[in-house]
Amino acid sequence: MKTTNTILQKKTKQRILSNTLIVFMVAMVFANVASEMYMTMLPLYMRYLGADVVQIGIFFTVSQIIPLILQVLGGWVSDTIGRLRSVALGSVIGLGAFISPIFVPTWQWLYLTEGLNAMTRSLIGPSFGAFIAEETSEEHRGKVYGMTDTIYSVVTVIGPPLAGWLADTYGFRIMLTVAAAIYICATIIRVFLSKIAVKRHPDISRESFSFKTMRNNFKTIFGLAIAGGVLTWLLLTDGVRDIAFSLSFRLMPVYLEDIAGLNLQQIGWLTSFFGIAMMLTTIPAGWFADRFSERAAIALGFILEFVALIMMINLEAFIGFAAAWIIFGVGVGLLSPAYQSLLSKALPERLLGTGFGLIHASLGIFSLPAPAFGSFLWKAISPQAPFYITAVFALITVIPAWLKFKLSAHDLERAAQANGNHQH
Numbered sequence: 001m002k003t004t005n006t007i008l009q010k011k012t013k014q015r016i017l018s019n020t021l022i023v024f025m026v027a028m029v030f031a032n033v034a035s036e037m038y039m040t041m042l043p044l045y046m047r048y049l050g051a052d053v054v055q056i057g058i059f060f061t062v063s064q065i066i067p068l069i070l071q072v073l074g075g076w077v078s079d080t081i082g083r084l085r086s087v088a089l090g091s092v093i094g095l096g097a098f099i100s101p102i103f104v105p106t107w108q109w110l111y112l113t114e115g116l117n118a119m120t121r122s123l124i125g126p127s128f129g130a131f132i133a134e135e136t137s138e139e140h141r142g143k144v145y146g147m148t149d150t151i152y153s154v155v156t157v158i159g160p161p162l163a164g165w166l167a168d169t170y171g172f173r174i175m176l177t178v179a180a181a182i183y184i185c186a187t188i189i190r191v192f193l194s195k196i197a198v199k200r201h202p203d204i205s206r207e208s209f210s211f212k213t214m215r216n217n218f219k220t221i222f223g224l225a226i227a228g229g230v231l232t233w234l235l236l237t238d239g240v241r242d243i244a245f246s247l248s249f250r251l252m253p254v255y256l257e258d259i260a261g262l263n264l265q266q267i268g269w270l271t272s273f274f275g276i277a278m279m280l281t282t283i284p285a286g287w288f289a290d291r292f293s294e295r296a297a298i299a300l301g302f303i304l305e306f307v308a309l310i311m312m313i314n315l316e317a318f319i320g321f322a323a324a325w326i327i328f329g330v331g332v333g334l335l336s337p338a339y340q341s342l343l344s345k346a347l348p349e350r351l352l353g354t355g356f357g358l359i360h361a362s363l364g365i366f367s368l369p370a371p372a373f374g375s376f377l378w379k380a381i382s383p384q385a386p387f388y389i390t391a392v393f394a395l396i397t398v399i400p401a402w403l404k405f406k407l408s409a410h411d412l413e414r415a416a417q418a419n420g421n422h423q424h
Helices: 001-013 020-048 055-079 081-104 106-135 138-170 173-198 211-225 230-249 254-259 264-293 294-314 318-346 349-367 370-379 385-396 400-404 408-421
Strands: none
Touching: 020 055, 020 081, 020 106, 020 173, 055 081, 055 106, 055 173, 055 211, 055 349, 081 106, 081 173, 106 138, 106 254, 106 318, 106 349, 138 173, 138 318, 211 264, 211 349, 230 254, 230 318, 230 349, 230 370, 230 385, 254 264, 264 294, 264 318, 264 349, 294 318, 294 385, 318 349, 318 385, 318 408, 370 385, 385 400
16 A cells, blocks of 8 residues: 555656646736736837826836835745745735726826736746746756746737737727736636645744844845855856846847838847747757756857847848847747756745845846946947847856856755755
């Protein structure tokens, strides 16, 4: 009987996706389709409500800052009350973010909507990566992150065209109503999952929900971040890359239209080529990271990004740009699951939410002034200058990725100690 139980346990363990994770991903699809619909049409909806270009620009700058601050708190909430409860709470707040835009009389009211949206993203974002890490064994983690990246890519292909067609045919408010209805479906699933989680784990303590535990969590993550291990190198490398890519990528559509001479339809096609290439790469990339190593997938991804950027700067024909965007999509598809997998292994399990939240927030803060500096380089030197700098940093970061992106015994020991499980 004992042998049978062991075999059954092994079979259960070998399943890459648990039932809970499958339902979680279904909810993610609904929520992200709704989110893509809303975000794609938001600048146009603001213009429809009377906002000018400068007001739209200020709105999006402010809306970038709010989630950076809240994401850290969201990660701590996730670690304290549990991943699924945090996601459910975020989704319930999200109902306000999706329903309120339907009825706003002026665009200024959308600041309130965006505040709710920031709270939603900060509660769900850090919990998302952390929950996948907790529900997946280490040997399959790259594959599962690859699957979620693929699903997310599919969602970005569905949401915007659906939003465009609805807004064009029936108007913005009908489009927003459909997006809200889709989001309600996601919220129902997430609340249902949360209730099941509470029934299965009624012993989860809420006593640690205090400023003291938040301070201790941040102190632990900060200690790991400056310890000189793989987490330090992940942060340094990603910080440098985030600044480098922010220098140029906000200017990309302007470069493609003004310097490369592409029309809007061609620019749209490039985005599609990138999305399809990434979508086809992420699942095999996850397998590659699990089979060989995360650092191999990340380093190869960095090299392909460099190749794509150099091609983009030096080519003139549309077919060349299409090839560059496909290579770029493969590069991002290669490194994304591997990066998330490695990060989840370097962080202590009980602090995954705080870790994901703090890391994403700190990277965003560093790169905030980068687009303005990129514009200065464009005018002072040449339109190609910010893109060359991005390409150079994409290549340079291959070195730390290959040499330092590997979990040592010290990294595992630090994570175990931070988790409260001292290894001897």
